[in-house]
Amino acid sequence: MAFNIYYYESNVDCKFCKKHFSTYKVRPNRYKIVEEQTDFMPVYEGLNPLLYEVAVCPHCGYAYHKSMTRTYGPFMELINEIYIKELQKKINICQERTLDDAIVSYKLAYLVSRASMEESLLMANFALKIAWLYRLKNDNKSETHYLFAARDFYSKSFATNQEGEERIQFLHAELSLRLGDIAEAKKGFSRLISDRNISNKYRKLARNCWENYRYDENVIKVDGGIGEVLN
Ligand SMILES: [Zn+2]
Numbered sequence: 001m002a003f004n005i006y007y008y009e010s011n012v013d014c015k016f017c018k019k020h021f022s023t024y025k026v027r028p029n030r031y032k033i034v035e036e037q038t039d040f041m042p043v044y045e046g047l048n049p050l051l052y053e054v055a056v057c058p059h060c061g062y063a064y065h066k067s068m069t070r071t072y073g074p075f076m077e078l079i080n081e082i083y084i085k086e087l088q089k090k091i092n093i094c095q096e097r098t099l100d101d102a103i104v105s106y107k108l109a110y111l112v113s114r115a116s117m118e119e120s121l122l123m124a125n126f127a128l129k130i131a132w133l134y135r136l137k138n139d140n141k142s143e144t145h146y147l148f149a150a151r152d153f154y155s156k157s158f159a160t161n162q163e164g165e166e167r168i169q170f171l172h173a174e175l176s177l178r179l180g181d182i183a184e185a186k187k188g189f190s191r192l193i194s195d196r197n198i199s200n201k202y203r204k205l206a207r208n209c210w211e212n213y214r215y216d217e218n219v220i221k222v223d224g225g226i227g228e229v230l231n
Contacts, residue, residue: 006030006047007096012055015071016062016079023055023094038209039174041132048136050129051102054109058092060084063108067125070116082115099137106130121168124153128171144179151175166192166202174209186210 007030009022026049035043042050056063061084064071093101110126131146154172159165173188192198192206 007052010055012057012064014057014060014062015064016076016084017057017060019057019059021058021094023052024096025049025052038205039128039132039171039178041135050132051097051099051105053129054102054105056091056093056105056108058090058094061087061090061108063105063112065106065109065126067122068109068113068116068118069122070113070118075116078117079112079115083112099133103130103133103137106133119157120153121157121159121164124150124157124168124171127153128175147175147179151179163199166198170202170205173206177209177213185213 006027007024008027010025011020011022013020026047031044031046031049033042034045037043044050054063054065062079091104093105097105106126106129110123110130113122113126127146127150131143131150134140134143134146151172154168154175157168159168169188169192173185173192176182176188177185189206189210192202193210195203198206
């Protein structure tokens with residue numbers, strides 16, 4: 001292909017059909033993280049590399065993300081039975097992607113991972129990323145659907161280290177807040193804030209989220225009060 005200033009081509013050998021293909025990745029100098037939202041969604045200036053994380057094989061439809069671990073032997077049998085044989089049509093999303101293409105790529109990775117019974121934590125992270133992509137599309141209904149799915153998976157997740165455990169606990173509380181489940185959010189944040197074993201990083205994140213929520217609530221109440229007086 002002609003030199004592309006935005007993307008480079010990553011060469012992939014499909015773990016399922018073993019055929020070769022290449023798929024776009026964003027060149028590192030074409031994006032910059034300018035912000036991180038409270039559920040860790042990175043906000044990029046320039047292109048969004050998140051759209052290109054999942055490689056979808058144009059030959060067989062197998063979808064692969066680097067966090068997947070059940071990509072061999074008996075798991076491939078399950079993937080064949082439950083996923084590959086059920087695929088209606090193969091798609092080619094190996095070049096420039098729209099948000100919709102990226103959503104499809106993650107949903108396929110989600111289905112592959114469900115077939116191979118990957119850990120809940122991995123499923124939770126996929127669901128969260130799908131929710132982020134819907135947020136970028138301003139599709140609140142679908143975003144909410146996947147935030148619920150992510151929270152559900154996080155509630156069944158375990159991590160192998162403390163940082164990972166704290167991240168799970170924090171995200172569970174944070175997603176509860178986003179979903180309007182205030183009682184659950186309060187419970188989770190209180191635990192993170194008061195537990196002496198929690199690292200400063202997550203204690204501070206939890207305190208900030210909860211205090212911002214409380215502050216916004218008070219502002220709404222005060223505004224409501226003034227409104228009532230004026231009316
Ligand atoms: Zn393949």
